[in-house]
Amino acid sequence: MSGQVWAHVGQPFGGSSSSPAHYDLLIVGAGRMGAALARFLREEAPHLSLLLAEEGGLPNEEGATLLAPGVWHARVPPEQGARAEETRTLLEGRLNACGLLELRPDSAGGFRPITDLWTPEVEGLIDPAELPFARLDRRAATYSAGSLALDCAQAASRAGADLMLNVRAELCGSGETGMAQVRLHRLSVTNLHEIVVAQTVQVTAGRLVVAAGALGPHLAEVGLGAVTKHNMAYRQTPRLEVPSTPTSPLLQSGGLLLRPRDGGYTVVPPIPHPDPWGYVPTGGRLVGVPTGLRRETLAALLEVMDGLPALATGALVLGRSLADIPGCWVALPQGGWPLYERLDERHWLLLGGEHADLTGLAVARELARELAE
Incomplete structure (x- = not known):
């Protein structure tokens, strides 16, 4: 059974401050990493309810996923070799071999x-x-990271995940119930082409993953007080x-x-x-x-x-x-490679960064398996 999709504020969504909507899992960010995580979670834990929330569309035209090089090659450090090979296997059918x-x-x-x-x-x-x-x-190949994110999000939705687009997330920590709390500000565009908050809804989740790309660490710091050592940079192509x-x-x-x-x-x-x-x-x-x-x-x-x-x-x-x-903000995870880390009992941070092409899918699947336990 397919999940519900909310693309604009004209589609009602339940969830008020007195009676928030609840999900077992909530992913903030539907770029390549967040969308892949949603897809793998539906495979690993289809019994858990899941909401994937994205500030833009699919794929987000202002995000790094759309402008990612989309290049896989075998020139990785030995400790990343297994993840690189797993990612290549997961990319099967998408790769254009060119060397x-x-x-x-x-x-x-x-x-x-x-x-x-x-x-x-x-x-x-x-x-x-x-x-x-x-x-x-000779094994090096290219692919579209944007198409990958779109296909993963659509696959997750077909498998039962709910998807909300054009929504800005505000993390609110864990409440009295111990659940992760988030305000979702649903966005609209005025006649003057200004982006405004048209509605704010409340959601709680058993576990929440911040997969908002370069802005993810800042979002976690502001909403949770979680200070990390990750950085970001603006890269042009x-x-x-x-x-x-x-x-x-x-x-x-x-x-x-x-x-x-x-x-x-x-x-x-x-x-x-x-x-x-x-x-x-x-x-x-x-x-x-x-x-x-x-x-x-x-x-x-x-x-x-x-x-x-x-x-x-x-x-x-x-x-x-x-x-x-063309240019975008790119996450710079500590250590340089895609990773995930637990921020507290309810919150995780997932980062791809400049090497997400090479090992990102394997890292997203690792986190999905951990969350499914």
């Missing part, structure tokens, strides 16, 4: 001359004089208008990744450091001209332009302002 070509200026670590691995697709992208050595991961095909290999130099997408490339720069809370991203300047690329993104591109000369051409979309370049 990952790692580039470097020397042969350390078993890298071979790039001439041994040269393909027509990389012509004009790589300067072999600057990056003469390479290593190929500019476009490189150089022709690619679905089988063009991924290219990686240093921490920068070129992902073939929609006939061109998405440039995925490394995240150099966490951004302080309250930081407002702004564009930078290139040879004195304002661009939409923030300074850290420009620095990452300048570092590899000699080896990837296409980045130094007009094919790179610079934009005039930050709004011209």
Whole structure:
């Protein structure tokens, strides 16, 4: 039996301060991690009632899931190997095999001359004089993280989970009954395109998981007083208008990744450091001209332009302002890899972050099994 879906405030939802609605499990955030957790919970514990609450739509257009690189590869630390392989198995049928070509200026670590691995697709992208050595991961593949989140949420709903969209969660700790309490502020849009709270409903839950991406730790701190060591950063993914095909290999130099997408490339720069809370991203300047690329993104591109000369051409979309370049806040879990942690008896925090592509599904399933016990 399918669950109930509330997409707008015109659909009544029971739950007042005097008589709150109750669920065994409540997940705040229906990005890739939250949606996957909901799907696995319906598989592991179908007898438990479940509500999945999301501030936006599916997938959220402002969230990191939609702009996630969607890349799986085997270049993970040994301690993450089992999770990576499990995630690949869970992604079966979604992967577009293309291979990952790692580039470097020397042969350390078993890298071979790039001439041994040269393909027509990389012509004009790589300067072999600057990056003469390479290593190929043939198992590497791409997929859509946004489609994955949508499918997981829909699968959870078909299996009986309730889903509420366009709702902002406010955590209220545990009440006298010992249950997790949350206020769900249902959002609407005025004629002036302002987002307003149209209704507030009360919900209690036996257990609550915060899976709100980069804002998750802040949400837990404000609502529960739970101070964590996790961080966040704003990452941009500019476009490189150089022709690619679905089988063009991924290219990686240093921490920068070129992902073939929609006939061109998405440039995925490394995240150099966490951004302080309250930081407002702004564009930078290139040879004195304002661009939409923030300074850290420009620095990452300048570092590899000699080896990837296409980045130094007009094919790179610079934009005039930050709004011209796709970007989003990304969670930075302590330790760098997807994880979950128990905040108190009733609340958990689930984070994916920049490596959610590689091990996120396995971590979400681990938490589902723990909650189902």
